Amino acid sequence: MPTVLVTGATSGIGEATVREFADAGWHVVATGRRADRLxxxxxxxxxxxxxxxxxxxxxxxRDAAVAALPPIDLLVNNAGLARGTAPAQEAKLDDWMAMIDTNVVALVALTRALLPGLVERKGAIINLSSVAATYPYVGGNVYGGTKAFVRQFSLGLRSDLAGTGVRVTSIEPGMVETEFTFVRTGDRAKSDALYKGANPMTAEDIAATLLWVATLPPHLNINTLELMPVSQSFAGFAVAREGVA
Incomplete structure (x- = not known):
C-alpha cells in the first residue's frame, strides 16, 4: 500500500485529497494545525x-513530525495561506511574511527533509501552486509571488531529479470554492459573492486531479497543470488614464 503525506489536510483541497486517496486504497498521513478536524x-x-x-x-x-513519519511515496504540499487583498502600498508586512513562511519556507523545508526517502522509493511530489503564479491581479502581490516560487521550484526540482525516477508536478488551480477566500478576507459575504453563480471548481475536482497525476504510469510526468472552471478566463490589461476619474 503506497503512502501519501498531505499537508494542510484539515479543510478544502487538502481534506478532499485525504478522502480521495484513502478511498483509492492509499495510506494517508494527514497533517494540519487543527487536531480536532484531523x-x-x-x-x-x-x-x-x-x-x-x-x-x-x-x-x-515540523522536524519532530518528519522524524516520526513512515516511508513516504508521495508528498502533496498543499498547506498554503493567503492574507489580505490590499494593494502592496497598503498591505501589512506581517501578512506578507506569514504567506512567505507558509507557502515558501515551510514547503521548501519539508520537501528537502523528505527528498532522500522519495529518491530511494522513486516517489513523487505534487506542489499546489495557483493561476496567481502566472496571472497577476490587484492585491495578489506576495501571494502570487509565493505561488510563482512554488511553480518555479517544482520545475527546478524536476531538473535536479532527472534520472532518479522521482516525479514532480505543479498543480495550478483557478477558482475553487472552499473556505480559502473567507479565511483570506474574514468576510463571509465577500466569499459568497465571489463564487455566486460562477459554477467554480470544487475541492473534490482538484483532489481527483491529484489522484490522476499520482497514478499515471511511472514513466510519465506532468510538469505543470493549470485548471480553471469554464466560467473563469483571463482579465484584460489595466490602464490608468490621466485626468479620468
Whole structure:
C-alpha cells in the first residue's frame, strides 16, 4: 500500500485529497494545525489515515513530525495561506511574511527533509501552486509571488531529479470554492459573492486531479497543470488614464 503525506489536510483541497486517496486504497498521513478536524478524518476513514497535528511554519514541530513519519511515496504540499487583498502600498508586512513562511519556507523545508526517502522509493511530489503564479491581479502581490516560487521550484526540482525516477508536478488551480477566500478576507459575504453563480471548481475536482497525476504510469510526468472552471478566463490589461476619474 503506497503512502501519501498531505499537508494542510484539515479543510478544502487538502481534506478532499485525504478522502480521495484513502478511498483509492492509499495510506494517508494527514497533517494540519487543527487536531480536532484531523480526528474527524480518522473517525470517518479509520486506519487508512494517520494524522500529525502541527504547524508547518514551526520548525521544531515540523522536524519532530518528519522524524516520526513512515516511508513516504508521495508528498502533496498543499498547506498554503493567503492574507489580505490590499494593494502592496497598503498591505501589512506581517501578512506578507506569514504567506512567505507558509507557502515558501515551510514547503521548501519539508520537501528537502523528505527528498532522500522519495529518491530511494522513486516517489513523487505534487506542489499546489495557483493561476496567481502566472496571472497577476490587484492585491495578489506576495501571494502570487509565493505561488510563482512554488511553480518555479517544482520545475527546478524536476531538473535536479532527472534520472532518479522521482516525479514532480505543479498543480495550478483557478477558482475553487472552499473556505480559502473567507479565511483570506474574514468576510463571509465577500466569499459568497465571489463564487455566486460562477459554477467554480470544487475541492473534490482538484483532489481527483491529484489522484490522476499520482497514478499515471511511472514513466510519465506532468510538469505543470493549470485548471480553471469554464466560467473563469483571463482579465484584460489595466490602464490608468490621466485626468479620468
Amino acid at each position: 480526528e474527524k478524518l480518522i473517525a470517518e476513514l479509520g486506519d487508512q489515515v494517520t494524522t500529525s497535528a502541527f504547524d508547518v511554519t514551526d520548525a521544531a514541530a
